Every structure is written in C-alpha cells, then in structure tokens.
Amino acid sequence: MQSEYDVIVIGGGPAGYAAAIRAAQLGLKTACIDKRLDAKGKPAFGGTCLNVGCIPSKTLLDISHKFVDARDKFSSLGINVADPSIDIAKMQKQKQQVVGRLVRGISGLFKSAGVDALPGTGTLHSGPGVEYAPHDGDSSRLSAANVILAPGSVPVELEKIPLTENAIVDSTGALEFSEPPARLGIIGAGIIGLELGSVWGRLGSEVCLLEAMDEFLPMLDQEIAGQAKKLFARQGMDIRLGARVLGADVGKDGVALEFSDATGTHTQTFDRVIVAVGRRPYTQDLLSPNCGVVPDERGFIAVDDDCSTGVPHVFAVGDAVRGPMLAHKATHEGVMVVERIAGHKPSVNYDCIPNVIYTHPEIAWIGLSEEEARGRGLDTEVGRFPFVANGRALASSEAEGQVKVITDAASERICGVTAMGPSASELIAEAAIAMEFDASAEDLGLTVFAHPTLSEALHEAALDAFGAAIHMPSSR
Numbered sequence: 001m002q003s004e005y006d007v008i009v010i011g012g013g014p015a016g017y018a019a020a021i022r023a024a025q026l027g028l029k030t031a032c033i034d035k036r037l038d039a040k041g042k043p044a045f046g047g048t049c050l051n052v053g054c055i056p057s058k059t060l061l062d063i064s065h066k067f068v069d070a071r072d073k074f075s076s077l078g079i080n081v082a083d084p085s086i087d088i089a090k091m092q093k094q095k096q097q098v099v100g101r102l103v104r105g106i107s108g109l110f111k112s113a114g115v116d117a118l119p120g121t122g123t124l125h126s127g128p129g130v131e132y133a134p135h136d137g138d139s140s141r142l143s144a145a146n147v148i149l150a151p152g153s154v155p156v157e158l159e160k161i162p163l164t165e166n167a168i169v170d171s172t173g174a175l176e177f178s179e180p181p182a183r184l185g186i187i188g189a190g191i192i193g194l195e196l197g198s199v200w201g202r203l204g205s206e207v208c209l210l211e212a213m214d215e216f217l218p219m220l221d222q223e224i225a226g227q228a229k230k231l232f233a234r235q236g237m238d239i240r241l242g243a244r245v246l247g248a249d250v251g252k253d254g255v256a257l258e259f260s261d262a263t264g265t266h267t268q269t270f271d272r273v274i275v276a277v278g279r280r281p282y283t284q285d286l287l288s289p290n291c292g293v294v295p296d297e298r299g300f301i302a303v304d305d306d307c308s309t310g311v312p313h314v315f316a317v318g319d320a321v322r323g324p325m326l327a328h329k330a331t332h333e334g335v336m337v338v339e340r341i342a343g344h345k346p347s348v349n350y351d352c353i354p355n356v357i358y359t360h361p362e363i364a365w366i367g368l369s370e371e372e373a374r375g376r377g378l379d380t381e382v383g384r385f386p387f388v389a390n391g392r393a394l395a396s397s398e399a400e401g402q403v404k405v406i407t408d409a410a411s412e413r414i415c416g417v418t419a420m421g422p423s424a425s426e427l428i429a430e431a432a433i434a435m436e437f438d439a440s441a442e443d444l445g446l447t448v449f450a451h452p453t454l455s456e457a458l459h460e461a462a463l464d465a466f467g468a469a470i471h472m473p474s475s476r
Contacts, residue, residue: 002116004143005029007338008130010122010286011150012036013047014327015318017106019148019334024113026342031142032115033122033132038103043119045106047152049327051099052172057195058358059095060175064202065360077397086203088179095175124149124291128314131288146313146341149293149301150334151286153279153319160247161187161257161275167250171196174274180204185257185270189216189239191357193276197237198359207236208268210243210259219355221369221404221418228363228420231400248273281320295320305347307337329353352435356425361401364428367416367435370406379409383441383465385457387421389472392452398422403461405431405441412440412466423454430458441465 007023009016012034020032036051038044044051070084110117120134128147133139155170157163163170174196180203186193189211201207216239217225229239242261249256254269281299292311295301301316303309309316315337318330329348336346357363373380383405387393401421408415417431434444444462449455463469 002029002031002142003140005031005116006144007031007146007148007341008033008122008142008144009148009150009334010124010130011047011152011318012045012106012117013150013152013318013330014049015152015330015334016047016148016150017045017110018331019150019317019338020115021109021113022335023338023341024115026338028338028342030115031118031144032110033118033120033130035119035121035135037119037135038100043107043117044103045110045117046099046103047327048154050102050106052175054327055102056095056099056175057171057199059098060091060199061195061358061360063091063094064199068202073397088177088203092176092178121285123285123288124293124314125288126290126292128291128311144313146315148334148337149286149309149314149316149320150318150330151282151320153325154282155275156278156280158187158245158275158277161245161273162248163275164250164255166272167255168248168273168275170275174200174276177272181270181272182206183254183270183272184208185210185255185268185273186276187245187257187273188212188276188278189241190276190278192278193274194232194237194357194359196274196276198235201236206238208238208270209240210245210257211239211241212244214242216241217357217363220363220365221406221416222371224363224365224402224404224418224420227401228359231361232359279319279325283320306340307333323350324353324355326353326355349436352432354428354432356428358425361398361421362424363418363420364424365416365418366428366431367414368406369416369418370404373406373408373415378415380415381407381409381412381441381465383407383461383463383469385460385464385469385472387454387457389460390452390454390457392454392456393422395452396422403427403457405444405458405461405465407441407465412442414439414441414444414462417458417461419458421454421457427455427458430455 006028007030009020009032023030036044123131130142180200184205184207186209189209197207216229243259246258254271255273256269258267303321307315317333319325339346354366386402388399393399403419406416441462449459460469467474
C-alpha cells in the first residue's frame with residue numbers, strides 16, 4: 001500500500017468500484033476503501049447492490065418465479081411436473097454462490113486494473129487526505145490529488161418499529177429467511193416491498209403491504225400503476241394504501257402491527273414484518289469536522305452537475321447525492337467523475353435513467369410519465385401496445401401488460417416510455433438508446449425490429465403515437 005494516490009475512492013459499491021477501475025484504466029494511481037466483510041470475515045467489495053440488494057434479491061425473484069411456473073403453469077403447456085417443491089436452503093445457497101462469484105470478480109478486476117483494494121474505513125480530511133483504518137491494523141493517513149466519496153446507503157429505520165431479531169427485519173434480513181413466514185407484513189409498498197413480497201408470496205406467505213401514501217407507485221405512470229395494482233392483487237398481495245403504521249408489539253403469537261387508515265385504527269398480527277420504507281445515505285465516520293463537506297439534515301451531500309462537492313478535488317457520487325438511488329446511475333456518476341479528473345468531458349443525462357421493478361410482470365420506465373409531461377405543459381401524443389397482441393409474448397404465455405410511449409406532439413420527440421410486461425427491464429434499454437439520440441416516434445416507427453420479438457411492442461407503441469400501429473386498432 002502506498003501513501004500517495006491520484007484518486008482515493010471511499011466506498012466499494014457500484015459507484016465506487018466502477019470509479020476505481022476506470023481511474024486505473026486511465027493511468028491514475030488509485031485506491032478503493034470499503035468496510036464490508038462477508039459472513040466469513042473476508043472483504044466483500046460490491047456494496048449493497050451486489051451483497052444484500054440487487055443481485056441476491058433478483059436471484060430469489062428468479063428462483064421463486066421458476067417455482068411458481070412449474071407449480072401453476074407448466075401443466076397447461078403440456079409439461080407434466082408432479083407436485084414441485086421448494087428447498088429454501090438450496091435456494092439460499094444458490095444466492096450466496098452468485099454473490100460470491102461476483103465479489104470475487106470485482107477483486108479480479110481490481111488486480112488486473114492495478115487498483116489497491118483497502119478493506120476498512122476511510123474518513124475524509126482536509127487536503128484532501130484520507131484516514132484509513134484497516135480492520136486488522138493501525139490507522140494511517142493517505143494523501144490524494146482527488147477523493148471520491150461513494151459511501152452508499154442503508155435501509156431507513158422507523159423509530160416506532162425497531163428491528164427485532166426473527167420478528168421485524170429490514171430488506172437485508174428479508175433476504176435471509178430460512179422458510180416463508182405464514183403471515184408476512186411489509187411496511188411500504190414501493191419497489192423493495194413489492195419485490196420482497198413477490199418472492200415470499202410465491203413461496204407460500206400470505207402477504208400484506210401497508211403503504212402510508214394514498215397513491216400506489218406515485219413515481220410511475222398512473223395508468224400502468226393502476227393495472228399493476230390489479231395484477232398484484234390477483235397474485236395474492238394485499239396492498240393497503242393510506243395505511244400508516246403506528247406501532248408494533250412483538251409477542252409469542254407474532255408481531256401485532258397497529259395502523260390507521262381512512263376507516264379507523266386497526267391491529268393485525270403477522271409472523272414476520274419487513275420494514276421497506278426507503279434508504280438513506282450512509283455517512284457514518286465518512287467526514288471529519290475539518291474536511292469542508294457537510295451533509296444536509298437527511299444525510300445527503302450537495303454536489304453540482306459534475307458531482308463536485310464544492311471542496312476542491314473532492315467529489316461525491318451514488319446514493320449519497322441527489323437523484324434516484326440506483327446502481328446504474330451511481331456507476332455512471334463514478335465513471336464520469338474520474339474521466340473528468342483525467343481531462344475528458346463526459347456527463348450523465350439524468351433525464352434518461354431507466355427504472356425497473358423486478359416483479360412479474362416486470363415494470364420499467366424512463367423519462368416522463370403522461371402525468372409529468374402534461375404537468376410540464378407539454379401537448380402530448382400517447383401510443384400504447386398491449387402484449388396480448390404481441391406474437392412472441394403469446395407464444396411464451398407471457399401476455400400481461402403493455403408498452404406506453406409519450407411524445408411531445410409539437411416535435412414527435414419521445415419524452416417517456418413505460419413498459420409493464422415480459423422482459424420490460426431489457427426493453428427499456430431500447431427506449432433509453434432512442435431518447436439519448438433524441439429520437440422521435442417516427443424514427444422508431446421507421447426502424448426495423450425482428451419478428452417475432454417482445455421488442456415489437458415498443459415499435460408498435462411508437463407507431464400508435466402517430467396513429468400508424470399495424471397490429472391493433474389505434475388507441476388515439
């Protein structure tokens with residue numbers, strides 16, 4: 001380990017490890033400090049996303065969906081599977097194998113790029129300098145020409161609903177259940193709550209989500225949100241809006257949650273409760289009093305469009321700064337910062353960041369919803385295409401949902417796309433490319449899409465935006 005670097009990154013999640021690798025590729029002497037250890041006490045670079053978030057949750061979502069297909073759908077397709085069962089221990093083992101392989105992959109990438117991986121904690125000081133405290137030794141002072149703060153985030157905790165072992169857990173604990181709780185309560189019906197509810201609901205839990213807000217998925221196009229709520233209800237999820245949790249009593253019969261809604265105050269008992277009400281920046285021990293960087297009352301670090309903190313040569317990226325708490329947003333910010341340090345001029349287009357909910361069907365969106373577009377005073381044209389009219393979706397028995405394209409009527413430029421249906425997380429990338437190149441609905445309409453593919457739903461929705469859809473009557 002050296003004591004002087006061109007770049008020191010504090011945090012080894014998607015923002016931090018990507019920034020460190022790109023900095024080393026650009027010839028900058030780089031170190032990445034991260035405190036996470038795995039269950040065996042070994043360094044586990046990759047942050048929340050890889051270790052206890054995106055990757056493990058998608059592994060469980062995929063396994064649980066395969067189980068439901070085998071149990072409920074295969075026989076109708078002519079595939080006879082007698083009484084399929086789920087082995088939760090093997091499922092959890094597979095999850096850990098996936099996580100372990102990717103963690104080792106980051107270590108390998110660090111070695112090949114020449115990044116110094118420093119397990120432990122890092123604290124920013126003036127200079128800029130960093131106090132590095134390894135897990136197994138004395139702390140030391142490192143100097144750097146540039147410091148990138150990428151501390152990530154942690155689940156929000158509720159003061160009235162304290163976490164209690166084997167009873168009330170956060171999203172991390174919900175990934176570790178050894179069996180499906182018979183009665184599962186989830187506080188929060190956002191992305192995390194819906195995904196975790198999907199996993200354990202498929203495996204046998206009776207799932208109830210208590211959401212304080214009166215709108216379901218308010219950040220989503222509300223036409224699609226309404227359709228999604230009905231689909232989730234058919235899957236067995238009991239979603240209660242306007243339900244504000246007041247307290248919890250953990251007893252021998254389970255967790256009694258007290259909550260209020262439009263009809264009064266109620267108490268319902270669950271075997272386990274998941275608190276899924278969002279995340280907050282993790283800045284503990286990150287900033288010394290003399291470093292010049294001061295987070296706001298919510299813990300966020302203020303930055304400009306280039307992720308500069310205002311303190312010379314100190315940058316902040318990812319969940320600790322403004323914008324959506326998304327791994328891909330964080331990654332691009334980290335890469336942007338080091339490329340600017342190296343003298344390049346990249347930027348992040350915050351209007352073209354895709355969002356995904358990995359339920360089944362998946363929900364993905366980018367840009368403006370119809371409500372947001374009209375709220376900005378745009379005269380909109382809207383194109384829609386249902387997957388029930390898509391040949392590949394029907395052939396795959398995955399025909400729920402639709403694609404919706406929002407355009408500015410004056411220019412026909414695409415200003416937003418929402419998809420609910422099979423492989424929506426992949427389809428939204430096509431919309432992202434189109435919007436990055438400022439495409440119009442006509443541009444997409446003139447593009448040749450392979451047949452039969454799910455992506456044709458996007459093509460037809462774009463055609464429908466100007467009344468030219470081929471495979472359904474125009475919705476205009």
